[in-house]
Amino acid sequence: MITTLMAGLPTWAWWAIGLGIVVILVIVTCILCPVGIWFRALVSGAHISILRLIGMRFRKVNIGLIVNSYISARKAGLNLTVNELEAHYMAGGNVDNVVAALIASHSAKIPLSVDTAKAIDLAGRDVLEAINNSVTPKIMESDTIAAISKDGIELRVKVRVTVCTNISRLVGGAGEDTILARVGEGIVTTVGAKNYNEILECPDLISKTVQDKNLDAGTAYEILSIDVADVDVGKNVGAQLKIDRANADKQIAQAKAEERRAMAEASEQEMIARTQEMKAQVLLAESEVPKAMADAFRSGKLGIMDYYRMQNMVADTSMRNSLAGTTSKTALEAPTHDGKDKKKDKKTDDAE
Numbered sequence: 001m002i003t004t005l006m007a008g009l010p011t012w013a014w015w016a017i018g019l020g021i022v023v024i025l026v027i028v029t030c031i032l033c034p035v036g037i038w039f040r041a042l043v044s045g046a047h048i049s050i051l052r053l054i055g056m057r058f059r060k061v062n063i064g065l066i067v068n069s070y071i072s073a074r075k076a077g078l079n080l081t082v083n084e085l086e087a088h089y090m091a092g093g094n095v096d097n098v099v100a101a102l103i104a105s106h107s108a109k110i111p112l113s114v115d116t117a118k119a120i121d122l123a124g125r126d127v128l129e130a131i132n133n134s135v136t137p138k139i140m141e142s143d144t145i146a147a148i149s150k151d152g153i154e155l156r157v158k159v160r161v162t163v164c165t166n167i168s169r170l171v172g173g174a175g176e177d178t179i180l181a182r183v184g185e186g187i188v189t190t191v192g193a194k195n196y197n198e199i200l201e202c203p204d205l206i207s208k209t210v211q212d213k214n215l216d217a218g219t220a221y222e223i224l225s226i227d228v229a230d231v232d233v234g235k236n237v238g239a240q241l242k243i244d245r246a247n248a249d250k251q252i253a254q255a256k257a258e259e260r261r262a263m264a265e266a267s268e269q270e271m272i273a274r275t276q277e278m279k280a281q282v283l284l285a286e287s288e289v290p291k292a293m294a295d296a297f298r299s300g301k302l303g304i305m306d307y308y309r310m311q312n313m314v315a316d317t318s319m320r321n322s323l324a325g326t327t328s329k330t331a332l333e334a335p336t337h338d339g340k341d342k343k344k345d346k347k348t349d350d351a352e
Contacts, residue, residue: 037067046074048082061086069099076103084114093121101127108135112167123171125220133165137224140176144230145184147191152238155196157187157206158230163221173220183226186210196233203228 041048048067056063066085073080080099089095098117105112110131120127140161147155161183166173190209191199199205207226216223296302 037063041067041071044071044075046071052082056086059086059090061089065089065095069095072103073099076106078102078106080114084118088118088121091118091122093118097121097126097128101131104128104131104135110134110167116167116171120167120170125170127170130165130167130170130220133163133221134167137162137164138221139163140180141229142180142183145187146234147188148237149191149194149196149199151195152236152241153196154234154237155191155199156230156232156234157191157228159183159187159206159210160227160229162224162227163216164224166216166220166222169218170220174218175220178219179215179221179223182213182215183210186213186215200231200233203231 038048038050038053046067048070053063053067056066066082066089069085070080070082073085078099080102085095085099088098098114098121101117101121102112102114104110105117108131112131117127120130140163142159142161145157145159147157149155161179163179187206187210190206194205206228211223211226293302293307297307
């Protein structure tokens with residue numbers, strides 16, 4: 001039945017159906033494909049087929065970014081394809097940055113392949129900045145580095161490090177922090193091996209010594225020069241350390257002396273305690289004498305006359321001791337009186 005109807009259609013109807021299909025295809029194409037972008041690429045000499053643009057739309061690729069980058073690359077004479085740009089975009093890379101870096105390296109005659117540029121970008125580094133640093137060297141300024149010289153004087157050194165990017169080591173190479181850390185280590189080592197007046201007389205000793213250490217090994221940069229910006233004299237750390245050591249020795253000596261004094265006092269107190277103990281033992285022994293005498297009286301070993309004779313002997317001994325003390329005192333005082341009399345006689349003779 002459908003075949004019969006189609007066979008009965010006039011010619012103008014067929015033309016109308018064909019025109020309608022063409023109009024629908026044009027509308028769908030305009031919706032799916034940005035005609036303005038396609039036309040711009042066409043007139044720029046960077047032709048991209050409409051089907052590829054439609055495919056980009058389905059793959060959710062930023063068509064304007066890819067086309068603009070492709071036009072820039074073609075205008076600069078780079079041999080880039082749309083597939084490479086689209087793949088880098090879908091991998092999460094910065095297409096604009098990579099294309100700009102490739103154009104800059106091509107203009108500056110710096111060897112940089114597309115794969116290397118994409119790898120650097122995907123590694124998280126700014127490939128365009130790296131190319132710019134290769135063209136115009138970058139200056140890194142260190143913080144003030146405090147170092148102690150051989151004779152104990154503190155020197156505060158500040159340096160400027162001029163570097164350029166090493167493209168071949170940009171992926172996996174160390175960054176600026178490593179360069180500055182190595183320079184600081186070299187400064188400390190160099191200053192520590194010299195007297196402070198030698199460093200002040202010839203500051204380029206630091207630059208020459210540090211630069212000869214190959215500090216840029218394994219980094220993404222190549223050191224061109226190390227220049228000393230400032231050298232200041234700080235504290236006399238050696239003298240301060242000696243003072244601190246002397247104070248520490250003094251405190252140790254005082255502590256030891258205090259320990260000996262405490263031990264002496266403890267020994268003295270111990271001797272006093274022993275003396276008191278001995279006196280107590282003497283008193284205890286003396287307290288046993290009356291008991292022994294009473295036992296002697298009861299047992300008949302000591303008579304009353306013996307007791308009286310012992311008491312007389314004690315009294316005589318006490319009297320003799322008192323007489324001996326008085327005599328000694330008189331003997332000591334006698335010369336004093338004689339001396340006074342002699343002085344009086346002398347004064348009398350002088351008066352006469």
